[in-house]
Amino acid sequence: MTTLHSTAVVDPGATIGAGVEIGPFCVVGPNVTLGDGVVLTSHVVVEGHTDIGPGTRIFPFASIGHAPQDLKFGGEVTRLVIGAKTVIREHVTMNPGTAGGGGLTEIGDNCLIMVGAHVAHDCRVGNNVILVNNATLGGHVVIGDHVIVGGLTAVHQFVRIGKHAMIGGMSGIETDVIPYGSAIGNRAYLGGLNLVGLRRRNMPREDIHGLRAAYKALFEGEGTLSERAATLRETAGDNTLIRDVVDFILADSDRNFCTPRGAR
Known part of the structure; x- marks a missing residue:
């Protein structure tokens, strides 16, 4: 059974799965798909051509699927796809792709995207990824499975971070980080392997x-x-x-x- 608060605004064109909960003052646009069991707690805005996987939970004041922050974007149809059982905390922003970047931003399953994190256009984020508070991904960033990006870290556009890597807090990542690596610093250097994660x-x-x-x-x-x-x-x-x-x-x-x- 779907639960829709009386103050929520859900466009009739949206596709809403079974058991979805849409809390107070949420806004859901016409091209949005919410999978079974998705929860929008309150004050969540989901726009654009955005698909959210089953069991994902989004907390207040998250802005999901609005136009990318790219001056080349001309209003073309692009997508944002979020996987299953991902947790998106307060004030998170996620943008869809751009035509020049493939037209898709993608976040995997079982991720934890913490307060104030930003996922820019055309990013590819794997499964079981953690973005700690205020972590920022520039456009076209690729993040492998099981990566942890520390709080207040900024990842430069087009950077790749290999699977199982650990990025320390308050780092500036402008170069690719190998799988299983552990990087920290401004600008970041490789401090060894992520042995704890392994x-x-x-x-x-x-x-x-x-x-x-x-x-x-x-x-x-x-x-x-x-x-x-x-x-x-x-x-x-x-x-x-x-x-x-x-x-x-x-x-x-x-x-x-x-x-x-x-x-x-």
């Missing part, structure tokens, strides 16, 4: 040891970073952690890499 997710102990050796080889060996990554690809064997890192480094990117202090 252990929490029960990664095999021998794979973690191999990744630590590979990390040292990546940033202390001879040749360029790409050359060292290519060498590691040939010797990684069945260690998926090492393969994740080298594949990330050797993939196409518009940014340089976040590296340890003093690395070549």
Whole structure:
């Protein structure tokens, strides 16, 4: 059974799933889809071509799906897709994509987007991601699964952050961060591997040891970073952690890499 507060404004064109709760003073636009069990607690505005997955909960004063903050945007139809069972806290802003960026902003399942965080146009955010209070993603940012972005951190547009990485609070991220990396600072440097996260997710102990050796080889060996990554690809064997890192480094990117202090 859907619950609709008398002060909420829901356009007749919106698609509302079963068991949705729409609280006081919420506004839902005509091209919005709310999956089963979505909860808009109060004072939530959802506009644009926005799809919100089942079981997602949005807290007061969040602004979801309004036009992107891009001067090139000309009102074209673009989308924002939010996955299932994601929690979006107070004052969060999320924008749809732009034609030049693929037309889609996407947030995965089981994410926690904390107070005041911002997800800009054309971002791709994976599953089980945490954006801590006031974390900001510029346009076209790609975030892998299980990443944690610390509070008051700003991520530059087009940056990639690999899965299971940890970004410390109050950081400025202007370069790509490898999977399983731990970065902090303004401007950020790579402080090592996210070993705590790897252990929490029960990664095999021998794979973690191999990744630590590979990390040292990546940033202390001879040749360029790409050359060292290519060498590691040939010797990684069945260690998926090492393969994740080298594949990330050797993939196409518009940014340089976040590296340890003093690395070549």
